[in-house]
Amino acid sequence: MILSGTYGELRSNHFHSGLDIKTQQREGLPVYASADGHVSRINVQHYGYGKALYLLHPNGYTTVYAHLQNFAGEIQKHVKETQYKQETFEIELFPEAALLPVKKGELIGYSGNTGSSGGPHLHFEIRDSSQRPMNPMLFGMDVPDKKTPIVSSVFAYPLGADAHINQSQKLTKLRLIKQMDGTYKTEDVISYGKIGIGVSAYDQLDGAYNKNGVYSINTALNNTPKFEVKFDKFSFSETRYLNRYTDYGYYKTNRSKIQKLFRESNNPLSIITNEDDNGFIHVQDSLDYSYTISVKDYKGNDQTVIIPIKGTKSEILNPRAIEETEDFIYSDHATSLTKGKFSVYIPANSIYEDIYLNIKADGDTLIFHEDVVPIHKNITISADISNYLEEDKDKLFLGRLNYKGKPYYTKTSRKGNKLIAYVRLFGDYAVVSDTVEPVIKPMNFSEGKWISSQKELKIKITDELSGISSYRATINGKFILMEYNYKNDVLTYDFGDAINTETENNLKLIVIDNVGNSATFEAKFFRK
Incomplete structure (x- = not known):
């Protein structure tokens, strides 16, 4: 396997x-x-x-x-x-x-x-x-794995107000030095105050190159257990807290997930099975420490990293940067904001910690911070569309803009002169108009042709802006079941369903996009 x-x-x-x-x-x-x-x-x-x-x-x-x-x-x-x-x-x-x-x-x-x-x-x-x-592996699934997990990088976080690492208050990547026995040791970490350690690691199984998850991570400080995470069981209600357990901002910027080996506030994850002082390290001046990370896969293959920590209270040369804006959000309070034609409602505990957010309106676009901060609960964005013509309002939606400025449909409802969307990502959102109907193209048949040899009927459906919402197809007035594969934009009907038993067949397909634009395709084909 x-x-x-x-x-x-x-x-x-x-x-x-x-x-x-x-x-x-x-x-x-x-x-x-x-x-x-x-x-x-x-x-x-x-x-x-x-x-x-x-x-x-x-x-x-x-x-x-x-x-x-x-x-x-x-x-x-x-x-x-x-x-x-x-x-x-x-x-x-x-x-x-x-x-x-x-x-x-x-x-x-x-x-x-x-x-x-x-x-x-x-x-x-x-x-x-x-x-x-x-974890299905607990039930006797036997998957060959003789490979040791790979620790790709280790990081140190200065967390206290006066904490620093190598005279810096910013996230610090530690240099890994491979030892003769296959373990790793980092360069000395000159630090002071409350700090935390994070690790990027993955496992590879025999016969595959996929970068899989590890089974457990244990840490110790001076040989005393400090923190343990183990993937045996979790609940779906807690799974989104992954965004608190990992460094969301670092991943969005560098496409690498750091597992933080300490429990911050608003992190109830049950996969953390053991911890001393939430995994934090309190480094005192003039004292030395040895911090050990043990990363294991389910088969028990183990990779060890030793981090020597030297306590030295020094002048901070690189302080943490906090960009202050006019909107400071308390994580445990609900907040309502108005920016131009946009209103934003941030429920309590939608974000994990108090933070300054950069929120402003530019005409029909809401600049809604940057997607480097995770959102846990839905945040409501509404837009006033009273300046649009009445006949145009039903064709509007709120779209999230990608880095090129292209809008992607966000599920949007309309109440009078308000467009309302619930979002879980920061970024730019805009009021977008979609007046173009979906495009329907037959793939393996054409008008008036015999297709007796075909086992399936295939039709490509696309919509440039708001995307496909629904479709319905009939042959000679009878409903046919068409399977939609959104990955290749193809609808497929299996003639084995035996809905059409006549030689002459009249197909009718109606496709509707997310703002109600409708396209109808009709064709006649023959089949025995």
Whole structure:
């Protein structure tokens, strides 16, 4: 077995909740039930887990199989029948226990690349009775791994008001020096006051080059345990706190995740299993310390880093820079702001610590700080559109601008003269008008042609600005189920559904974008 992703791996805004099992870049491999049970949930969506199956087992645990190409047997039949009955591709079902029982080793589906998968693989989870994902490696999954985790960099954080590292109050990267025994030692850290240590590390398994997550990190100060993080179990309600555990700003700037080996305020993560004084180090003048980091994978392969710390109270030559703005936000207070035509509501505990934010309006654009600070809870942005013509208001949305100034649709609602969006990213947002309908292009057929040899009907649908919201297709007036792959903008209909039994077929497809622009495509084809 070869993995492309391990449990607890650091992902965008969350910890990875299972194992990603490689399928050699292939789809359609058989997937079997790992134990007796019954299908408790079926979820089919364009994004996220794509086609996902949930099995509930007698011991109360649930196993999850995600990014499937298709389900198998009675499960597939039940899903397809319900999709046609409800006339929708996206669907979520919670079958009764007796409806779809399964036995260990029974074929339940086929591996795929559906949803937000970055390539063909099977995402597999084991959840406890409270739906908390557990590390599947704890259940006897045997994955060959003789490689030692790789520590790519180590950092020191001066945290106290008078703390400094090498006479600086800024994040300091420490130089790693490899020792004869394979361990690492850093250069001496000349410091004083309250400091913390961070590490960037990853693991590689046998037979793969993927940079996977590590299993545990332990630290000690003068041989006394200081901090431990272990990826055995967490809950989905806490997974977004990854943005507090890692250095969000450093990642956004340098594309490298630092795991902070100390617990700051507003970090309730249960993966931190042991800590002394929240992992902080209090360095006193004229005293020496030895700080040790031990990074392990699940197989116990260990990489050690030793950091010599020398306590020296010195003059601070490089003080921390704090850019003061007119908007200072207290993290535990709700804040309302008005900037030009924009209003911003920041709920309490939306951000992790008190901070100055740079917020200002420039016409139809809200400059909403910079995406180097994580947002935990949704922040509300509303825009006054009373200056627009009434007939134009329904075509407006709030878009987040990329570095080139191109807007990306943010789910937007309208109440009278207000556009409202809930956001979890800082950055620039603008009022954008979209009056252009989606584009529909047939891929494997054309008007009036015979396509008897085709097993599928494929149509490309695109929308330049606000993006695709919904679609509906019929053949000779009967609903047909079309699967939407947003990654290649393709709708696919399987002729095996046997909805069309006539020789002459009239296809009608309606596609609507996120502001209501509608496009209709009609074509006639022949098939036996």
